[in-house]
Amino acid sequence: MGKIDVVKHILRNANHGQFVNGSGGFAWAPSNVALCKYWGKRDSELNLPVTSSLSISLGNKGSFTKVKQEGDVDRYILNGAIVGPETNFAKRLKIFLDLFRPFGVHYFIDINSNVPIAAGFASSACGFASLVLALNKLYDWNLDKKDLSILARLGSGSACRSIFEGFVEWQCGDDFNGMDSYAVKLDYIWPELRIGMLVISTQEKSISSRDAMWHTVNTSPLYPSWPKQVAEDLIHLKAALEDKDFSLFGEVAENNAIAMHIVMQAAQPAVVYSLPETMEAIAKVQKMRAEGVPVFFTQDAGPNLQLLFLGQHEAAVLRSFPELELVLPFADSKVKQIVLVDENDVEIGVSEKLAAHIQGRLHRAFSVIILRERDGKVETLLQQRSAIKYHSANLWSNACCGHPMPGESIVTAAERRLREEMGFGVSLKEIGDFTYRAKLINVDLIENEFDHVLVGFSDLEEIPFSISEVQDYRWIEVSELQQELKDYPEKYTVWLPPVVDLLVRKYLQL
Ligand code: PMV
DSSP: OOHHHHHHHHHTSGGGGOOOOOSOEEEEEEEEEEEEOOOOEEETTTTEESSOEEEEEEEEEEEEEEEEEOSSSOEEEETTEEEOTTSHHHHHHHHHHGGGOOTTOOEEEEEEESSOTTSSSOHHHHHHHHHHHHHHHHTTOOOOHHHHHHHHHHHOGGGGGGGSSSEEEEEOOOOTTOTTOEEEEOOOOOTTEEEEEEOSOOSOOSSOHHHHHHHHHHHOTTGGGHHHHHHHHHHHHHHHHHHTOHHHHHHHHHHHHHHHHHHHHTSSSOOOOOOHHHHHHHHHHHHHHHTTOOOEEEOOSSSOEEEEEEGGGHHHHHHHOTTOEEEOTTTOSSSOEEEEEOTTOOEEEEEEHHHHHHHTOOEEEEEEEEEEEETTEEEEEEEEEOTTOSSSTTOEEESEEEOOOTTOOHHHHHHHHHHHHHSOOOOOEEEEEEEEEEEOTTSSOEEEEEEEEEEEEOOOSSOOOOTTTEEEEEEEEHHHHHHHHHHOGGGBOTTHHHHHHHIIIIIIOO
C-alpha cells in the first residue's frame, strides 16, 4: 500500500469517502514532545517507526488550522504571511494535500502556530494533526481518533501523537500497511508537571529529521542498540508515570534523549544538532540538579531544549532560566470542555470549546475588569490579544476573559485565568451578567455567551503577562475608553462594549 491507498482505505466508509465541500474546517492540535523518542523508520513512505514512542502534548502550544476549497491554485498562509509555492513548507504541504484532492480542487490553508516553525519543537506534528482534524470537519467524515492518527502520521510521524492531549503512546505495530501503527491516549494525569521550552535558536535546522533519521539508521554503528534502549525506557517511563516518580521520569526521559543524540552523532558523517549554547544550558540543568532542584531536559532534532520539572520548583527554574516559555500540559486553556447553559444560566450540558463556538451554542463565560485609581480617576486595564489567538487576534479587550470548566466556580475560574493570562492574582467580585451573541470577524465562529462580569483591583506597575496569550497591555481612563469604543470599534473585541457598559451602569454608577 502507498499513502494514497491508506487514505482510500480509511475514507471508504467515511461519508462514502466523498469530498463534499463544506463551508470550511477549523481545528486545533497541540504540539508534543517525546519523552521516549521516535528515531528511525521501518517504512519511510508510510512513516512507520522502528519502535514505539511516548510523548506529552504541550497544552496550549500548537496550531490552529483552517481549510477551505477555494480558487484555481492552492494558497497557504502561515502565521498571517503568505507562503510561496517554492518554499519547502509549501511543497511538503502540497504533497500531503494531494492525498485528499478530488480532481480540480484547490485549497486555502491558514495555519496559526505558537511554536517556532522547524526549530525542533514539533511544529510539523501539530501542523499536520490540526490539518487532518480540519479536513475531517470540512468533509464531515466523522473519523475516529485511531484513523485520524494514522492520517496525521502520513504527514509527519510524530503528528500521529498530536491528535491527543496529555500523555500519548504511539504503538509502532508490525503490519506492513501500518494499519496498527497509531497513537493512543494514556490515562496518566500529572497536573503538577511543567515543561519549559528553552529556545536556543529558531533557525531552520541544518538537516530535517526525516533525512537525519534515514542517515542514522543507515550509517550509525550504534543504531542496532536503539530499539533495545527504547523498549527498556518505555517500561521505566510507564512505571514512573504510574507511581508519579518524578526522579525516575526525568532520568529516563533525559537519558533517552542523550542516547538518541549519541546514536545520531555516531552516524557517518555525524548528525549534530546541539549548539555551544545547548551544551551550556545542559550544564546549567545538571548544576541545578546537583544543588537540589529536580529539573531534567529532553532534546528533539534541533538545538533547543525542553526542561521537565514540577510546579513546586517553577519559581527556582524560572529564576535560572528567565527566558523559559512555560507550558502546563494539564492546565492550559485551548482544548477544554465548557458548560452549556439556558437563558437563565442553568447548566444543560458540556461541550468541547471549539465545537460550541462553531455551533454558536449558549455557554457560560466570564469577563474580568481590573481597575485602579490615578489622580482621582478610575482607570481600567486592557490587554491586546496575542496575534496567534484563534479569534479576535490583535484586538484590545478587558483584562481577561474565559470559560469556567465543568464544576468550576466562576470566581475560581476567573482568578485562575487572570493568573494564566496576565501573570498576577487578585480576588475578584462578580458585579453582574449579560448575554450576547455575535459572529466573530475573520473566522467562522459564533460567540454566544452568558457572560459574568467580575471586578478586581491592582496597582502593579508592570504586568507579567503570558506572551502566548497576550501581546501588550495598557491602562485607560474609563470615560476615555467609552469614547474610543465609539470612535474606533474595529480595534476592540465585540464583547468589550457591553462589559464596559455594565461596569459603568452597575458598578461605577456613572
Ligand atoms: O515526525 P518527525 O519526522 O518530525 O520526527 C520527530 C523526531 C523527534 O522529534 C526527534 C522524536 C519524536 O519522537 O518526536
